[in-house]
Amino acid sequence: MNAYVGTPTSRVDGRAKVTGAAKYAGEFAADLLLHGFVVAATIPRGRIARLDTSKALKVKGVVDVLTHAHRPPLAEQDEAWKDEVAPEQGSPFRPLYDNSVKFNGQPIALVVAEDWETAKFAATRIRVEYEEEAFATDLESERTKAAKVDQPHKPRGDASAALTRAAVHHEADYVIPSEHHNPMELYATTAVWDGNGKLTVYDKTQGVQNVQKFLCSVFGRKPNEIRVISPYVGGAFGSGLRPQHQVVLATLGALALKRSVRVVLTRHQMYGLGYRPMTIEHVALGANRDGTLEAVMHEAIAVTSRFENFSRNDTGWGEQLYKSPNSRLSHKLVHLDVATPCDMRAPGAASGVCALECAMDELAVALKLDPIELRLRCYSDRDQSEDLPYTSKQLRACYARGAEAFGWSRRAPGPRSMRDGKELVGWGMATGVWEALQMPVAVRIVLTANGHAEVSCAASDIGTGTYTIVAQVAADALGLPIENISVRLADSSLPQAPVEGGSWMAASSAHAVLGAAEEIRQELVRRVKAMPASPLGGVDAPDIILVDGTVTKAGDRSRAVSIADIMRHSKLERIEKEKLNQFEEEKSYARNTHSAVFAEVKVDEQLGVIRVTRVVSAVAAGRILNTKTGRSQVMGSVVWGIGMALHEETLMDHRFGRIMNANIAEYHIPVNADVHDIDVIFVDEPDDRINRLGVKGLGEIGIVGVPAAIANAVYHATGKRIRRFPITLDKLLD
Amino acid sequence: MNNFQYSRASDVADAIRLLAADPSAKLIAGGTNLIDLMKENVERPSRLVDISRLPLRDIEETADGGLRIGALVPNSDLAYHPLIEQRYPLLASAILAGASAQLRNMASVGGNLMQRTRCAYFYDTATPCNKRSPGTGCSALDGLNRNHAILGTSRSCIATNPSDMSVALAALGALVHTAGTTGQRTIALTDFHRLPDDKPHVDTNLGSGEIITAIELPPHGFARNYSYLKVRDRLSYAFALVSVAAALELEGNAIGEARLALGGVAHKPWRNLDAEAALRGQAATPDHFGRAADLLLQGATARSQNGFKIELARRAVVRTLMQAANATPQSQAHKKIA
Ligand SMILES: Cc1cc2nc3c(=O)[nH]c(=O)nc-3n(C[C@H](O)[C@H](O)[C@H](O)COP(=O)(O)OP(=O)(O)OC[C@H]3O[C@@H](n4cnc5c(N)ncnc54)[C@H](O)[C@@H]3O)c2cc1C
Numbered sequence A: 001m002n003a004y005v006g007t008p009t010s011r012v013d014g015r016a017k018v019t020g021a022a023k024y025a026g027e028f029a030a031d032l033l034l035h036g037f038v039v040a041a042t043i044p045r046g047r048i049a050r051l052d053t054s055k056a057l058k059v060k061g062v063v064d065v066l067t068h069a070h071r072p073p074l075a076e077q078d079e080a081w082k083d084e085v086a087p088e089q090g091s092p093f094r095p096l097y098d099n100s101v102k103f104n105g106q107p108i109a110l111v112v113a114e115d116w117e118t119a120k121f122a123a124t125r126i127r128v129e130y131e132e133e134a135f136a137t138d139l140e141s142e143r144t145k146a147a148k149v150d151q152p153h154k155p156r157g158d159a160s161a162a163l164t165r166a167a168v169h170h171e172a173d174y175v176i177p178s179e180h181h182n183p184m185e186l187y188a189t190t191a192v193w194d195g196n197g198k199l200t201v202y203d204k205t206q207g208v209q210n211v212q213k214f215l216c217s218v219f220g221r222k223p224n225e226i227r228v229i230s231p232y233v234g235g236a237f238g239s240g241l242r243p244q245h246q247v248v249l250a251t252l253g254a255l256a257l258k259r260s261v262r263v264v265l266t267r268h269q270m271y272g273l274g275y276r277p278m279t280i281e282h283v284a285l286g287a288n289r290d291g292t293l294e295a296v297m298h299e300a301i302a303v304t305s306r307f308e309n310f311s312r313n314d315t316g317w318g319e320q321l322y323k324s325p326n327s328r329l330s331h332k333l334v335h336l337d338v339a340t341p342c343d344m345r346a347p348g349a350a351s352g353v354c355a356l357e358c359a360m361d362e363l364a365v366a367l368k369l370d371p372i373e374l375r376l377r378c379y380s381d382r383d384q385s386e387d388l389p390y391t392s393k394q395l396r397a398c399y400a401r402g403a404e405a406f407g408w409s410r411r412a413p414g415p416r417s418m419r420d421g422k423e424l425v426g427w428g429m430a431t432g433v434w435e436a437l438q439m440p441v442a443v444r445i446v447l448t449a450n451g452h453a454e455v456s457c458a459a460s461d462i463g464t465g466t467y468t469i470v471a472q473v474a475a476d477a478l479g480l481p482i483e484n485i486s487v488r489l490a491d492s493s494l495p496q497a498p499v500e501g502g503s504w505m506a507a508s509s510a511h512a513v514l515g516a517a518e519e520i521r522q523e524l525v526r527r528v529k530a531m532p533a534s535p536l537g538g539v540d541a542p543d544i545i546l547v548d549g550t551v552t553k554a555g556d557r558s559r560a561v562s563i564a565d566i567m568r569h570s571k572l573e574r575i576e577k578e579k580l581n582q583f584e585e586e587k588s589y590a591r592n593t594h595s596a597v598f599a600e601v602k603v604d605e606q607l608g609v610i611r612v613t614r615v616v617s618a619v620a621a622g623r624i625l626n627t628k629t630g631r632s633q634v635m636g637s638v639v640w641g642i643g644m645a646l647h648e649e650t651l652m653d654h655r656f657g658r659i660m661n662a663n664i665a666e667y668h669i670p671v672n673a674d675v676h677d678i679d680v681i682f683v684d685e686p687d688d689r690i691n692r693l694g695v696k697g698l699g700e701i702g703i704v705g706v707p708a709a710i711a712n713a714v715y716h717a718t719g720k721r722i723r724r725f726p727i728t729l730d731k732l733l734d
Numbered sequence B: 001m002n003n004f005q006y007s008r009a010s011d012v013a014d015a016i017r018l019l020a021a022d023p024s025a026k027l028i029a030g031g032t033n034l035i036d037l038m039k040e041n042v043e044r045p046s047r048l049v050d051i052s053r054l055p056l057r058d059i060e061e062t063a064d065g066g067l068r069i070g071a072l073v074p075n076s077d078l079a080y081h082p083l084i085e086q087r088y089p090l091l092a093s094a095i096l097a098g099a100s101a102q103l104r105n106m107a108s109v110g111g112n113l114m115q116r117t118r119c120a121y122f123y124d125t126a127t128p129c130n131k132r133s134p135g136t137g138c139s140a141l142d143g144l145n146r147n148h149a150i151l152g153t154s155r156s157c158i159a160t161n162p163s164d165m166s167v168a169l170a171a172l173g174a175l176v177h178t179a180g181t182t183g184q185r186t187i188a189l190t191d192f193h194r195l196p197d198d199k200p201h202v203d204t205n206l207g208s209g210e211i212i213t214a215i216e217l218p219p220h221g222f223a224r225n226y227s228y229l230k231v232r233d234r235l236s237y238a239f240a241l242v243s244v245a246a247a248l249e250l251e252g253n254a255i256g257e258a259r260l261a262l263g264g265v266a267h268k269p270w271r272n273l274d275a276e277a278a279l280r281g282q283a284a285t286p287d288h289f290g291r292a293a294d295l296l297l298q299g300a301t302a303r304s305q306n307g308f309k310i311e312l313a314r315r316a317v318v319r320t321l322m323q324a325a326n327a328t329p330q331s332q333a334h335k336k337i338a
């Protein structure tokens, strides 16, 4: 019975959020709470020669100033600092560990005071002297130092030779700047001192158990001594996958002072966290005159810090998507004196597919082929890199449905061939692709005699709607109205879940709910059958379902017993079941989501002002659990894609190695005026191989392809190919 | 942020007294600029003199048919005031092109005139900046200067004045009324802001201990043929790369009086009487507008990243004058450029 799954169910936490009842990490109260303010380094590399805290300590209300020279012990081994998302290679950054400065904005002291303003004021009284060291922060000037980190996939054939032979070829660099997440909620932690060395840590994070394990290992604590809770997250987008500075610092403060401590980063300080790394994406495509591909080459050169190798799959998408006998990929890193980058919506793909899909557009122009037609000529029903079939792939339908909704057939092919008064009109499109991952997640369901169920799991809801889909799936599986389901998430003491990321949480948590609900059903079946003169006596267990608060024979509602009656009869107050999800790990299929994105831009011919007037995104992502939250997720991603195309750029002055637009007045993201019609189409994609519900996840797919579709539309409007993002109007002048 | 004293001025004289008594005291009106700068430790006033409750919120007609606008009139109230909408729509438009609705609700006329540059180095105390710390050098000269000035710059500073409202006020020939320890003064808006020369830390000609009490608009509001066009990096809520305030008196297609001011290109709203004189008596054509633009931009120079602004400004001037001539002023709600 699907009363809820697949419907546009409103967020179950919506009311709490709009009324302010939902509490965020920085809002939890504690007795005698202290406030920490972070002092950040102002050089990119060197040593702290002197850190004079005496004046700060004299400020009335200041309790202590923690520094590398004055703090409780911290773990010494790199392994202890490696959280579940840390890059394999490298030595994670450790706040207040020693006197070295590894990047600008690195925390170097924590002023702890009775109130926040005092801490903030006292922070200005701290004097720091550095021994500065030579540094480098500019990817482009250090490009030649790029070192190969991994080969995403084995080369296929001989791509260079094929490229030289190809009748038509296109080759270019696309430059994507570093970008910061800028979630609305500031990074915050309230570490509550429970006494006897025990802490309850309210943290803004995408993974409470990840943070809990991390804190235990960094501070040498037993698992029962630290509990991490993060009921609501005001956006994170990947920046909260790894434990961030403030949670280490708040915990450090609480342990040092044996009092509760809250640390909230400022917006400016959040630019000292991770970010989408700047990349130079070199793409080369060789094609035959008929539009079939002979060679795909993609090399990404990306920024990472000096101390960790962060890299993602930027380059693997083209050779997976498009049929080509030859391909070669490589990913290189340049180590710079900057913070380690981190995941940001569709990490790797957002950048890599942007370059790939711009290159495909350029190839289509060279071949005089319609951009969709080119993609259809290289369409592959198998995953090219692994030579596997997909569990499902309705990308063809995405092209068709998207094109139809957009009106693509009315597009005049030549650049500068469509206009609307003083504006040039451009229509562009691009393909999007992402993975459909699923991870081990456990869920506990407690069914009580009053027909109410509590569903709990350590997974986070970072605003994406996990509370809601968990409630929907549970309501359907237990045959209860959604009002009777309460969901508890994001407490490290709840059943296991990995960080919320990678678009895996919907499928993973939904199937854990199904598993636990099935155990509940079996228990109820056992109980109902044990009842004297049970109306379900003789009915096979698999034919018994849960519906409308009853246990019923499928297809015969006259043979039903209410859950309340069963519980009463069995003298049970509650039935509690916990279950780890199980997926058949079929290595013989590729699992991906796809999309086709269509964009219309209008560009003022004289002034270069760009307006994205329409976007159609047709997404194939298996079954959509909730068409309302799903649509919101994709719309938000499209807005972000507009930003990636036109606005977003973290600006660094490489003479100082400092980010110069570390605030959301100067770091531009789209505002309402930049966002017009966005049409989201979910293409039917039945998938009975991937998992029981046929769910793939929608977290990231919505952004992939959007920047390229817009860039391609700008080219179609103006005849100018901008390969350096963001596309600001100065690039269109001349 | 530093610790500071707080005083609420009981009247203008009290505000002046409090300011004069403490050279590092600062007035606070809406606080939308000052508080941000205090949070970044750029402004470190020893005392805040709160003038937000002083009775400087009136908009009154003057004897000669102009308007006198109190220094504490919120930007929103000014933009939506019927007399402004009818008689000075250029001013209303410029105000609505700036900031966001929430900020405009808080921002005062006086504060808007006094708002400081958005140069990133000015905001970052870890970098050299002559405006913030005289003598330390100008980081923008050879740094991130994509949105810096192209006119009236000096070797000491190439910052721009970010105000939209001031650009319209400059075009309209507004006056600034002040009061200070030595009495009251009236300063032409075009003389109110300074060029940086070798003292970029001084933004305006307002004396220490002096307070803006009102601005005055002359009778002529150019309500028929005007336009304010702001070109920026996103369609709203961004500072100007270039903005243009244009106002024309037209008889048929012949230009009588013309007013032209640029924003986002200099340390002050940029007007050049030669450019306006060149339009007088000419036909309202793109060619003549182009010539005026050239005159207005005479002497423009670029640093490493802001060269595009010269051509952008030229095109924007022509476009805005066309909008004014055609009586199709730029809408600030609909972002398509008219
Ligand atoms: C995110 C953001 C975006 C913005 N975008 C724009 C934009 O696009 N265009 C634009 O024009 N502006 C923009 N602004 C700036 C905004 O217009 C100013 O902050 C506002 O006008 C300042 O007015 P206020 O009353 O808040 O001034 P305050 O912050 O109170 O004061 C600013 C300065 O003026 C002084 N002052 C105030 N009143 C007087 C007086 N009567 N006499 C003498 N001195 C006085 C104060 O001492 C202080 O130095 C933006 C601001 C922000 C924060």
Ligand code: SF4
Pocket (backbone or CB within 6 Å): B117, B119, B120, B121, B122, B128, B129, B130, B131, B132, B137, B138, B139, B140, B141, B148, B156, B157, B158, B159, B200
């Ligand atoms: S341009 Fe002016 S404000 Fe900017 S760094 Fe130079 S001196 Fe400072």
